[in-house]
Amino acid sequence: MKRPFAQAGWISLLAAGLAGLVPAPAAVALEPVAVYESWRGSSTLNSHRWLVREDGQNQEIALGIQGHRLHMRHRREGGGASNAGATTGVQALLAQNPLSIERIEVDLQVHNLEVSGCAANPGTTVVRPARLALATFNDGGVGVGQIGDHVILILVSAPADALEAGSVLTVEGDLARCVTADCGATVSIASAGTVTVPVSKPFTLRAAWDRANHQVFIGVSDHPDVALRYDAALDAARARVPFAALRTAVTTANCTAAPTVADVELAVREVRTNVSAIIPDR
Amino acid sequence: MRDITFSLLLVSMLVTRPAPRPASAEDLATYEDWSTAATIRADRWAASSDLGHERRRELHGSTLAMRYRREGLTFSDTGSTGFFSNRLGLRNPVSVTQLEADLEVRDLIVTGCMANPTASIARAAAIDLNRMSDLPPGTPSAPGDLTGDHIARIEVRRLSDSMDPDGVMEVRALLFRSDNPGGTLTTLVAGPIILGQVATRQVFQLRLSWNPESNEFRAALNDGPNASLAYTPASNARPANSPFATIRIQHLPANCTAGPTVGDAEIAVHAVRTNASAVIP
Numbered sequence: 001m002k003r004p005f006a007q008a009g010w011i012s013l014l015a016a017g018l019a020g021l022v023p024a025p026a027a028v029a030l031e032p033v034a035v036y037e038s039w040r041g042s043s044t045l046n047s048h049r050w051l052v053r054e055d056g057q058n059q060e061i062a063l064g065i066q067g068h069r070l071h072m073r074h075r076r077e078g079g080g081a082s083n084a085g086a087t088t089g090v091q092a093l094l095a096q097n098p099l100s101i102e103r104i105e106v107d108l109q110v111h112n113l114e115v116s117g118c119a120a121n122p123g124t125t126v127v128r129p130a131r132l133a134l135a136t137f138n139d140g141g142v143g144v145g146q147i148g149d150h151v152i153l154i155l156v157s158a159p160a161d162a163l164e165a166g167s168v169l170t171v172e173g174d175l176a177r178c179v180t181a182d183c184g185a186t187v188s189i190a191s192a193g194t195v196t197v198p199v200s201k202p203f204t205l206r207a208a209w210d211r212a213n214h215q216v217f218i219g220v221s222d223h224p225d226v227a228l229r230y231d232a233a234l235d236a237a238r239a240r241v242p243f244a245a246l247r248t249a250v251t252t253a254n255c256t257a258a259p260t261v262a263d264v265e266l267a268v269r270e271v272r273t274n275v276s277a278i279i280p281d282r
Numbered sequence: 283m284r285d286i287t288f289s290l291l292l293v294s295m296l297v298t299r300p301a302p303r304p305a306s307a308e309d310l311a312t313y314e315d316w317s318t319a320a321t322i323r324a325d326r327w328a329a330s331s332d333l334g335h336e337r338r339r340e341l342h343g344s345t346l347a348m349r350y351r352r353e354g355l356t357f358s359d360t361g362s363t364g365f366f367s368n369r370l371g372l373r374n375p376v377s378v379t380q381l382e383a384d385l386e387v388r389d390l391i392v393t394g395c396m397a398n399p400t401a402s403i404a405r406a407a408a409i410d411l412n413r414m415s416d417l418p419p420g421t422p423s424a425p426g427d428l429t430g431d432h433i434a435r436i437e438v439r440r441l442s443d444s445m446d447p448d449g450v451m452e453v454r455a456l457l458f459r460s461d462n463p464g465g466t467l468t469t470l471v472a473g474p475i476i477l478g479q480v481a482t483r484q485v486f487q488l489r490l491s492w493n494p495e496s497n498e499f500r501a502a503l504n505d506g507p508n509a510s511l512a513y514t515p516a517s518n519a520r521p522a523n524s525p526f527a528t529i530r531i532q533h534l535p536a537n538c539t540a541g542p543t544v545g546d547a548e549i550a551v552h553a554v555r556t557n558a559s560a561v562i563p
Contacts, residue, residue, distance in 0.1 A: 078453035
């Protein structure tokens with residue numbers, strides 16, 4: 001069931017309160033945001049600000065600046081040997097100064113989206129046009145790598161297997177704990193719930209970490225930000241692997257009848273961060 | 283620098299020789315001409331790229347456009363940042379004994395660093411064949427471990443300190459052994475042999491074949507003679523642990539505190555041919 005973002009956030013907060021989380025206080029003073037990247041200062045990526053990573057085996061991929069926007073395209077086909085399992089490919093844009101970033105906002109628009117699933121292996125061919133992630137703290141738990149890191153995750157998903165005329169994108173926001181060394185698996189500590197946005201309309205994702213008050217904020221477009229509080233004792237140290245990243249991900253099911261397809265083109269417009277994280281033009 | 287180039291060409295002419303076609307050699311056939319699908323076929327190709335900046339692999343008409351751009355690090359003025367690729371791999375490398383690609387470098391930028399004697403290297407295009415290893419049969423190797431694998435390569439490259447005219451690249455062939463799992467440490471086994479030069483906006487053909495019966499790889503540019511990349515039989519102790527047949531762009535940007543160096547190449551991949559038995563219908 002889809003619930004308005006703020007409403008769902010409050011419901012999850014009430015539930016989370018039973019586990020030690022409490023509703024957020026009134027608005028607190030966070031460092032203001034300003035433009036980190038507008039894609040206007042150069043026709044190529046500024047390596048002081050960005051690094052790009054591709055994971056998984058994809059076919060088409062494209063990432064480059066066109067018309068003051070960064071275009072990220074990403075397509076993969078599924079395997080044809082069976083009707084079981086699926087494979088994911090990822091393209092990620094990593095900010096180069098994650099330790100300085102406490103707030104990040106990105107203006108996005110999906111320019112193209114294609115999903116073609118498999119009747120014999122349903123539900124797993126999915127495009128996730130965007131995921132904004134900001135690592136925050138580590139809870140000191142035993143483990144290696146990112147285990148115990150807590151990450152603000154705002155995930156934008158398209159419907160699985162096929163798109164229809166009225167399809168919308170679903171946006172989910174969580175404070176999540178990494179449970180594997182590479183953070184490939186997470187558990188939600190607190191959820192801001194879900195909202196939907198039209199596929200073809202621009203939208204904005206916002207993540208903020210208010211460390212002093214033991215809370216994070218998650219926002220989408222004009223929906224009010226949702227505060228998710230956490231137990232102060234969880235914040236034992238900064239995240240072991242600090243990162244602030246925007247990524248696209250496509251997952252294609254294996255299918256013997258015909259290759260499944262997941263294809264997305266995302267335009268990244270302006271990126272804003274807290275002022276102290278901004279890296280000047282070169 | 284030009285004298286050195288000519289000397290290298292002269293040396294390469296002395297070591298290149300027309301290699302007789304072995305009686306067992308298969309005919310070449312078209313593996314890919316980009317005409318059977320509007321997008322890259324997953325049954326024929328597996329692609330990936332390394333940490334970097336702009337990148338592209340997209341079909342446009344009957345060519346595949348590839349781009350890869352990587353800036354270097356700025357923490358020092360020594361050495362290079364590493365080597366980084368955008369690669370297109372054939373799905374069935376263990377079937378590939380011959381690989382021929384029609385390629386075109388459409389644009390190339392490679393910049394160096396005044397304070398760093400290490401030049402940046404842009405391998406605008408390269409074809410690789412990794413088919414054999416010198417590790418004794420039965421030696422355990424983890425999946426993906428390149429240790430002992432031997433990679434034959436033809437690379438089209440330009441260094442940031444090149445004195446050649448703008449847009450001119452050197453084509454050379456070499457065979458090297460990977461000395462560690464990631465292939466970051468290598469030993470040169472044969473070559474490099476200079477095959478010639480190409481220029482941007484010029485379609486050229488690279489051809490690489492493996493001839494285990496004569497203990498060599500053969501490499502050629504366009505209609506030029508085959509150059510032999512010979513190895514001792516001990517190099518072919520068993521199949522490669524991590525076999526691949528790839529077309530790639532690769533950059534080795536120099537470190538530079540004054541500002542990042544850049545490697546940026548855009549290429550067009552036209553037809554790709556392999557031995558007929560490796561073709562995927």
